[in-house]
Amino acid sequence: MPDMEVQSATAPPPAVVKRDPAEKITRVPSESPLVDVMGGSSRHEIRIHEHGFIALMDAMPRLCPQGQTADFAIVQAARVSYGAGTKKVNEDRGLIRYLLRHRHTTPFEMVEFKFHIAMPIFIARQWIRHRTANVNEYSGRYSIVPDQFYKPTVEQVRKQSKSNRQGGEETFVGSESAKQRDSETGQEGARTAEEFVKYLEEAEALYAKYTKLTEAGVSRELARIGLPVSVYTQWYWKCDLHNILRFLSLRMDAHAQKEIRDYAEAMYALLEPIVPVTMEAWRDYELESVRLTRLEVEALRGLRDGGDGSIKSDNSREKAEWEVKRASLGL
Ligand SMILES: Cc1cc2nc3c(=O)[nH]c(=O)nc-3n(C[C@H](O)[C@H](O)[C@H](O)COP(=O)(O)OP(=O)(O)OC[C@H]3O[C@@H](n4cnc5c(N)ncnc54)[C@H](O)[C@@H]3O)c2cc1C
Incomplete structure (x- = not known):
C-alpha cells in the first residue's frame, strides 16, 4: 500500500x-x-x-x-x-x-x-x-422434515428467459406483454401458470405418503428422498x-x-x-459499479475519436453485455 x-x-x-x-x-x-x-x-x-x-x-x-x-x-x-x-x-x-x-x-x-x-x-x-x-x-x-414447501403464486410464475438460459424474468400473468399475449391466445399464459402451481401442489401432497411411510417404519433418511426440492x-x-x-x-x-x-x-x-x-x-x-474489459475500454476510447462505440469481438454474448453496460452508462 x-x-x-x-x-x-x-x-x-x-x-x-x-x-x-x-x-x-x-x-x-x-x-x-x-x-x-x-x-x-x-x-x-x-x-x-x-x-x-x-x-x-x-x-x-x-x-x-x-x-x-x-x-x-x-x-x-x-x-x-x-x-x-x-x-x-x-x-x-x-x-x-x-x-x-x-x-x-x-x-x-x-x-x-x-x-x-x-x-x-x-x-x-x-x-x-x-x-x-x-x-x-x-x-x-x-x-422429521417439516411440512413446509415453497410455492409461488400464479402471478409470480416466471417464463423461461430467451436471452438468459439460466433465468426467468417475465411473468405469465400481469405484465403488459402477458396481457397482450393472453388477449390473442385466450388466457393461455394464465392457464400455464395455474397448471404449474397445481403441479407443485401435487408434489407437496407426497408429504402425506412420507409421514405414513415413516410411521410404518421406513427410515427417515430414505423416506425423505421422495420429497420435492x-x-x-x-x-x-x-x-x-x-x-x-x-x-x-x-x-x-x-x-x-x-x-x-x-x-x-x-x-x-x-x-x-x-x-x-x-x-x-x-x-x-x-x-453499483461497472467493470470494463480491455475491449470495452478501447471501444470507449474509439467513441471519443469518432467511432461507433462497438467492441471488436466476434462473440455475440460479449457484444450484448457491452450494450447493456453502454446503456447503463448512458452512452
Ligand atoms: C448466477 C450464478 C449462476 C451459477 N451457475 C452455476 C452452475 O450452473 N453450476 C455450478 O456448478 N455453479 C454455478 N454457480 C456457482 C458458482 O460457480 C460459484 O460456485 C458460487 O457462486 C460460489 O462462488 P465463489 O467460489 O466465489 O464463493 P466461495 O466458495 O465462497 O469462495 C470465495 C472465494 O474463496 C476462494 N476459494 C474458495 N474455495 C477455494 C478453493 N477450493 N480453491 C481456491 N480458492 C478458493 C476463491 O477466491 C473464491 O472466489 C452459479 C453462481 C451464480 C451466482
Missing part, C-alpha cells in the same frame, strides 16, 4: 489495569463504554416468502465502543497491518473505502456474522456453493464479511435466481445498520 494514509496505532494508556497476582492474564478495561451491535437482541429476523426467514444470530465484534459501528474492527485490523508510527491522520471511513477500492480484503475477514436461515432445498443447493462459510444443517436423518431446510451459516460481500455481489446481482436474491437482499438489510460504512463502500465500488 504505497501512499496509504494511516492513523498512528498508539492509544492512550488504559485507566486501570487489573492484574491478579495468582494469574498470568492481564485484563485491560475498554477505553470507552462498549455497546452491543445487536442492541441486546437474541436475533434480528426478516421473514421471506411464506415459510422462510433469515435471522442474524451473532456478530464479531458483538461489542463495539460507544458511538462507533462494527466497522471499527476493520480499521483496527488494518492499522495493525500497517503498523504504528505513520504520521498522516486519516478518517476511519476513508480508510475502509480505500481498502475496499483496492481489494485489500483481509481486514474485512476480521468481522464475522452468524445467521439462522430457513429456505427451500433448491435455494440451499445454490447457497452451499459459497464454500468459505461454516454450516450446520437440520438433519432429515434424525428428525421445494421442501424447506434450515441451517446456521457463519461467514466473514469479506466472503459475505462476495456472496452478496453474486446473489444480489440480477443474474441470480429471484428467490435467492430475496434472501441476499434481506441479509444486506440486516448487516447495513451494523457495518454501514463498509456497506456503503461496497455499493459504491462493487454492487
Whole structure:
C-alpha cells in the first residue's frame, strides 16, 4: 500500500489495569463504554416468502465502543497491518473505502456474522456453493422434515428467459406483454401458470405418503428422498464479511435466481445498520459499479475519436453485455 494514509496505532494508556497476582492474564478495561451491535437482541429476523426467514444470530465484534459501528474492527485490523508510527491522520471511513477500492480484503475477514436461515432445498443447493462459510444443517436423518414447501403464486410464475438460459424474468400473468399475449391466445399464459402451481401442489401432497411411510417404519433418511426440492431446510451459516460481500455481489446481482436474491437482499438489510460504512463502500465500488474489459475500454476510447462505440469481438454474448453496460452508462 504505497501512499496509504494511516492513523498512528498508539492509544492512550488504559485507566486501570487489573492484574491478579495468582494469574498470568492481564485484563485491560475498554477505553470507552462498549455497546452491543445487536442492541441486546437474541436475533434480528426478516421473514421471506411464506415459510422462510433469515435471522442474524451473532456478530464479531458483538461489542463495539460507544458511538462507533462494527466497522471499527476493520480499521483496527488494518492499522495493525500497517503498523504504528505513520504520521498522516486519516478518517476511519476513508480508510475502509480505500481498502475496499483496492481489494485489500483481509481486514474485512476480521468481522464475522452468524445467521439462522430457513429456505427451500433448491435455494440451499445454490447457497452451499459459497464454500468459505461454516454450516450446520437440520438433519432429515434424525428428525422429521417439516411440512413446509415453497410455492409461488400464479402471478409470480416466471417464463423461461430467451436471452438468459439460466433465468426467468417475465411473468405469465400481469405484465403488459402477458396481457397482450393472453388477449390473442385466450388466457393461455394464465392457464400455464395455474397448471404449474397445481403441479407443485401435487408434489407437496407426497408429504402425506412420507409421514405414513415413516410411521410404518421406513427410515427417515430414505423416506425423505421422495420429497420435492421445494421442501424447506434450515441451517446456521457463519461467514466473514469479506466472503459475505462476495456472496452478496453474486446473489444480489440480477443474474441470480429471484428467490435467492430475496434472501441476499434481506441479509444486506440486516448487516447495513451494523457495518454501514463498509456497506456503503461496497455499493459504491462493487454492487453499483461497472467493470470494463480491455475491449470495452478501447471501444470507449474509439467513441471519443469518432467511432461507433462497438467492441471488436466476434462473440455475440460479449457484444450484448457491452450494450447493456453502454446503456447503463448512458452512452
Ligand atoms: C448466477 C450464478 C449462476 C451459477 N451457475 C452455476 C452452475 O450452473 N453450476 C455450478 O456448478 N455453479 C454455478 N454457480 C456457482 C458458482 O460457480 C460459484 O460456485 C458460487 O457462486 C460460489 O462462488 P465463489 O467460489 O466465489 O464463493 P466461495 O466458495 O465462497 O469462495 C470465495 C472465494 O474463496 C476462494 N476459494 C474458495 N474455495 C477455494 C478453493 N477450493 N480453491 C481456491 N480458492 C478458493 C476463491 O477466491 C473464491 O472466489 C452459479 C453462481 C451464480 C451466482
